[in-house]
Amino acid sequence: MLRRSLLLVSAALAWSSAAMADTIKIGVTPGPHAQILEAVKPIAAAKGLEIQLVEFSDYVVPNAALDAGEIQANSFQNQPYLDNQKADRGYRIEAVALTVNFPIGVYSKRHKSWADIPDGGKVSIPNDPTNGGRVLLLLRDKGVIKLKDGVGFKPTVLDITENPKKLKFVEVDAAQAPRALDDVDAAAINTNYATQAGLDPVKDPILREDPKGPYVNLIAVRAADKDKPWVKTLVDSYRTPEVKEFVLSKFKGAVLPSW
Secondary structure, three states, X not given: OHHHHHHHXXXXXXXXXXXXXXXXXXXXXXXXXXXXXXXXXXXXXXXXXXXXXXXXXOOOHHHHHHHOOOOOEEEEEEHHHHHHHHHHHOOOEEEEEEOEEOOOEEEOOOOOOHHHOOOXXXXXXXXXXXXXXXXXXXXXXXXXXXEOOOOOOOXXXXXXXXOOOOOEEEEEOHHHXXXXXXXXXXXXXXXXXXXXXXXXXXXXXXXXXXOOOOXXXXXEEEHHHOOOHHHHHHHHHHOOHHHHHHHHHHHOOOOEEOO
């Protein structure tokens, strides 16, 4: 009788624990962001937080879905991009933790080095203000172009003051950048899309961004949710030694932890 009572108590506690577990949906882009969150899931589950991943194929929809309450968090963007989205669309979304950095690269199928890019060559850059500006800043820092003073983090091609090679910049959707490689001399490609296309973000770029800077990615939630207990559990589960080791061993320098 005592054994039966203990079994009933144990079952009741297990049911109660399961009932108390939070379940959240997190928006990610395919590739590293999704892979990292898969590594986070069992750690969070052990702390009572169940994570369901929702993959989005572009950079626009995840914030719209978060603001609308279709998901509870997302992990795919950096602060300049989030700031731009909030300014343009009025989203009530806040960053709650920095995660990883993806140094952006410039790739080419036609040329082995940047020095081989001909005068008048075509270079594709992302057509969103944050990532397009990020590439222009990279090209400025490498001495390829000069930009107006005070352009901040979101310069456009209109801010180019010197372009010695007379490069022609072609703006494309970030997700389509790998496809542009066949049609241009060089293409700037975000790391997650580069890895999806089978490119090596460490070895293949002919130019690569300095990993230091404002472009560390982040976890974002609705402003109304930022102080909820599950947010702390999510952040603590992500920023663990186990996840850091996963990132370093899995991506071998293509993705860099921020903690």
